[in-house]
Amino acid sequence: MKPMLFACCAALLSACAAPSFVGDAAPITITTETPEHFDLPARFAVARVVYGSTHAAGAEETSLWTDLADRATEIGSFTPLVIGESNRRHxxxxxxxxxxxxxxQRYDYLIKVQMYPSEGSAEVxxxxxxxxxxxxxxxxxxxxxxxxxFWGGRIKNPARLDRATLKIAKSTIPKVEDMLNGALLRQR
Structure with a gap:
């Protein structure tokens, strides 16, 4: 199971953006106010959260996110957010x-996609x-x-969970694209 999860994470990381290194990006300045406008092009991190923790996407869902990243190149680069095990405990x-x-990790913006498989919905x-x-x-x-x-709780079968989140992602990705295009329009 862990090798398959590692392979999915590696595929998602390699598919979403061109190679970039943390040291290449400028440090993020900490501010107290959220700006009204976006600084574009920017580095976006995508955190996909299912059942309260980050999860790697399945192969089909990864291709959907990759297509979004390819269409939104003028906005910036998109890379999955990497969370270490020590940070998951807190x-x-x-x-x-x-x-x-x-x-x-020197990302300018974070897109958090919170998926709820039991409801078939997501909050971005x-x-x-x-x-x-x-x-x-x-x-x-x-x-x-x-x-x-099976008993009305969480989906524990990874293949079944991938099917449930894929259905949610197919509805979510067009809305994320609209949100990013709105950000681009606000910038101009």
Whole structure:
């Protein structure tokens, strides 16, 4: 299971953006106010959160996110956010942990995609990493109903979870693209 998860993470990391190194990017300045405008092109981190922790996307979903990154090249680069195991234990304030990790990895903005497989919905939040402020939000519901595990709880089968999140991603990605295009229009 872990080798497959590692392979999916590696595929997602290699597919989303051209190679860039943390040392190549300028440090993120910490501010107290969230800016009204975007500095584009920018470095975007994408955090995909399912059941309260970050998860790697399946192969089909990875290709959908890669297509989005290819279409949005004038906005900037998109890379999955890498979270270490030690940071997963301190999730009393999950948004702050994600933003601090994105800031440490020198991303300008963080797109958090919180998926709810049991409801078939997602909440997308665009954070400014310098201030940890919310710049835009989108709520998406996929057609049909959500999926639950065998006893009505979490889906534990990875293949079944990938199918449930793929359905959510197909509805979410056009809304994320609209949100990013809106950011581009606000910038001009």
């Amino acid at each position: 999730w009393s304030k999950p948004n702050l942990v994600l933003v601090e990790n994105a800031r440490a 939040t665009l954070f400014h990493t310098g201030s940890a402020g919310v710049m835009a939000t989108v709520q998406v519901a996929s057609p049909g109903r959500g999926q639950r595990g």
